[in-house]
Amino acid sequence: MLRHAAVWPARLPLHLNPPATSLWVNMAVSAWRYPDKTALVFMGRRWTYPELMGACEQMAGHLARLGVRKGDRVVLNMQNCPQLVITHFAILRLDAVVVPVNPMNKAQELQHYITDPDVKVAVTTADLAPELAQASAALPPEQRMAHLVVTQFTDVFDPATLVAEEMPAAWRDWLCPQRDLPALAGGQVHAWASLMQSAHGQTLPQVTATPDDLAVLPYTSGTTGLPKGCMHTHGTVMHNAVASGVWGTGTAENVTLCVVPMFHITGMVSLMHSCIYAGATLVLMPRWDRDVAGHLISKWKVTHWTNIPTMVIDLLGSPHLERYDLSSLVYIGGGGAAMPEAVAQRLLEQFGLRYVEGYGLTETAAPSHTNPPDQPKQQCLGIPFISVDSRVVDPDTLQELPVGESGEIVTHGPMVFKGYWKRPDATEAAFFEMDGKSFFRTGDMGRVDEQGYFFMTDRLKRMINASGFKVWPAEVEALMFKHPAIQEACIIATRDAYRGESVKAVVVLRASHKGQVSEQDIIDWCRENMAVYKVPRTVQFADVLPKSGSGKVMWRLLQEAEMAGKPEPKSRA
Numbered sequence: 173m174l175r176h177a178a179v180w181p182a183r184l185p186l187h188l189n190p191p192a193t194s195l196w197v198n199m200a201v202s203a204w205r206y207p208d209k210t211a212l213v214f215m216g217r218r219w220t221y222p223e224l225m226g227a228c229e230q231m232a233g234h235l236a237r238l239g240v241r242k243g244d245r246v247v248l249n250m251q252n253c254p255q256l257v258i259t260h261f262a263i264l265r266l267d268a269v270v271v272p273v274n275p276m277n278k279a280q281e282l283q284h285y286i287t288d289p290d291v292k293v294a295v296t297t298a299d300l301a302p303e304l305a306q307a308s309a310a311l312p313p314e315q316r317m318a319h320l321v322v323t324q325f326t327d328v329f330d331p332a333t334l335v336a337e338e339m340p341a342a343w344r345d346w347l348c349p350q351r352d353l354p355a356l357a358g359g360q361v362h363a364w365a366s367l368m369q370s371a372h373g374q375t376l377p378q379v380t381a382t383p384d385d386l387a388v389l390p391y392t393s394g395t396t397g398l399p400k401g402c403m404h405t406h407g408t409v410m411h412n413a414v415a416s417g418v419w420g421t422g423t424a425e426n427v428t429l430c431v432v433p434m435f436h437i438t439g440m441v442s443l444m445h446s447c448i449y450a451g452a453t454l455v456l457m458p459r460w461d462r463d464v465a466g467h468l469i470s471k472w473k474v475t476h477w478t479n480i481p482t483m484v485i486d487l488l489g490s491p492h493l494e495r496y497d498l499s500s501l502v503y504i505g506g507g508g509a510a511m512p513e514a515v516a517q518r519l520l521e522q523f524g525l526r527y528v529e530g531y532g533l534t535e536t537a538a539p540s541h542t543n544p545p546d547q548p549k550q551q552c553l554g555i556p557f558i559s560v561d562s563r564v565v566d567p568d569t570l571q572e573l574p575v576g577e578s579g580e581i582v583t584h585g586p587m588v589f590k591g592y593w594k595r596p597d598a599t600e601a602a603f604f605e606m607d608g609k610s611f612f613r614t615g616d617m618g619r620v621d622e623q624g625y626f627f628m629t630d631r632l633k634r635m636i637n638a639s640g641f642k643v644w645p646a647e648v649e650a651l652m653f654k655h656p657a658i659q660e661a662c663i664i665a666t667r668d669a670y671r672g673e674s675v676k677a678v679v680v681l682r683a684s685h686k687g688q689v690s691e692q693d694i695i696d697w698c699r700e701n702m703a704v705y706k707v708p709r710t711v712q713f714a715d716v717l718p719k720s721g722s723g724k725v726m727w728r729l730l731q732e733a734e735m736a737g738k739p740e741p742k743s744r745a
Contacts, residue, residue, distance in 0.1 A: 184419065184558065186559070193383075195264050196379055199224070200225060203222045213455045221451065228258050230262075231367070232263075236374045243268065244268045246259075247293070251459060252434050255295075256435075265376065269387060272434075274433075276705060279306040287315050288391075297323055308320075308357060325347040327364050347458065385406055392535065392642075402534050404537055414449060415558040415559065421503065426447065427453045429479075430443045430454050431479065441537050466493065474500055475500055476501075480508045484506075507529055510529070526548050529552060531554060531628075536583060536587055540614075552625050553628055561585065616628060638705055639670075639672065654701070661679050664727060664730050677708035
């Protein structure tokens with residue numbers, strides 16, 4: 173008997189058997205089923221499912237002409253836009269592998285996403301292309317990319333047709349310019365518009381991918397070393413794409429606001445793939461703006477909105493909130509940070525919406541746990557997802573712990589990744605056998621209550637969660653050590669009333685640079701050399717860092733001192 177059986181939604185199966193086909197088939201089937209239905213909305217323009225499928229096949233033909241074959245890895249580096257969806261499915265159409273990259277990464281970080289998966293082709297937007305070109309140029313010739321496909325945002329919309337509510341002034345300088353294309357050392361740069369205006373002249377191969385074939389290689393960082401690629405197959409992604417739709421009452425009539433980034437596993441699987449499978453409509457936002465979100469929900473009668481809680485807090489704080497009609501919403505939820513109880517209560521009282529919090533990792537293709545929509549608990553990870561078995565174990569002995577005791581959350585299910593790319597050691601360390609099943613060690617500490625709901629209590633891994641963006645201190649420290657003035661650096665979390673947590677750097681300067689470099693100088697350098705969400709919000713100079721007898725930096729002492737000096741952030745309604 174499952175502990176959470178009593179709260180399991182009666183309308184839902186405990187297990188499901190997803191289609192044993194390529195993810196591409198979901199696009200093709202929806203195009204065949206819904207010839208007139210809107211698949212995408214972006215900047216006032218609509219794409220029907222057949223139009224979207226046709227664009228995917230056209231891009232697939234061009235990628236094939238550039239040498240992309242089954243199993244090849246292709247970098248996809250974009251904010252939310254139709255070109256991301258088109259390219260993602262074009263890669264899958266060739267039975268190739270999508271390598272989604274956070275567009276906030278800088279050239280120094282991007283080198284790893286080229287060399288580790290052995291990438292020769294990348295597709296990006298013109299604002300990000302120079303960083304990718306710079307990253308490739310810095311590599312030895314044999315490791316450089318051969319092709320870079322670059323799109324302007326305006327390749328898919330006409331700025332002249334937009335209403336002011338859909339193009340904030342801050343976006344115009346970002347989305348509307350026609351940017352020059354960079355040169356690619358030892359390779360070729362291709363303009364998206366030119367490719368899409370020409371016949372691809374390439375017979376597309378038959379789709380042969382099975383559930384066991386690699387489909388997506390998203391990267392996650394960790395306590396040590398460079399980011400690791402998580403090997404997700406068509407099967408692991410398919411399960412959660414289908415299950416996410418089932419859990420949220422997904423039908424072809426759903427209209428989903430997609431503002432969480434689709435390079436991230438949640439946006440990719442629970443929104444993009446789930447909607448395409450169902451034949452639903454995706455309303456795309458390239459980045460967050462509360463009044464654009466309010467306008468789009470009202471205009472397109474959005475029914476489903478998965479988000480980060482800070483987005484909801486921001487929208488409810490808009491002085492224009494009364495202008496927006498949110499009555500079409502039937503499902504709202506998300507994760508990445510705790511939803512303040514006061515805000516959740518306001519959603520319920522004012523709009524009749526229960527905020528559904530969930531939990532998942534890159535390794536689990538988004539949700540491994542989520543709250544029952546009709547019986548959610550606040551500040552709670554939820555219950556194990558469809559087809560999922562999760563336990564709480566002692567992190568040292570790996571023995572299951574009783575109800576209420578804190579230990580490591582471990583999970584088993586068809587959505588769990590197949591291991592880390594080129595990292596058999598890390599893969600072996602991440603799994604263990606229990607009751608004849610292979611369980612993945614999440615590295616998160618939690619407890620389970622009598623009803624089967626899971627709660628986070630601590631992190632076994634050293635990680636900072638800033639508004640849903642996971643920051644791994646070791647990665648930031650490794651980048652900061654490249655600053656000529658920094659002798660040592662230790663990254664810790666600091667409380668943030670809005671983001672939950674933010675990044676703080678405790679820095680020891682080289683003797684030669686003391687008095688010549690300010691805290692702001694360090695922050696400015698970080699902005700130039702790493703993704704913005706990793707950048708320390710504050711820098712504290714220290715003469716020395718506390719160290720153990722073996723010489724290891726005792727980061728916990730710094731972390732505990734920081735938290736002791738900072739009050740808990742208050743919930744904002």
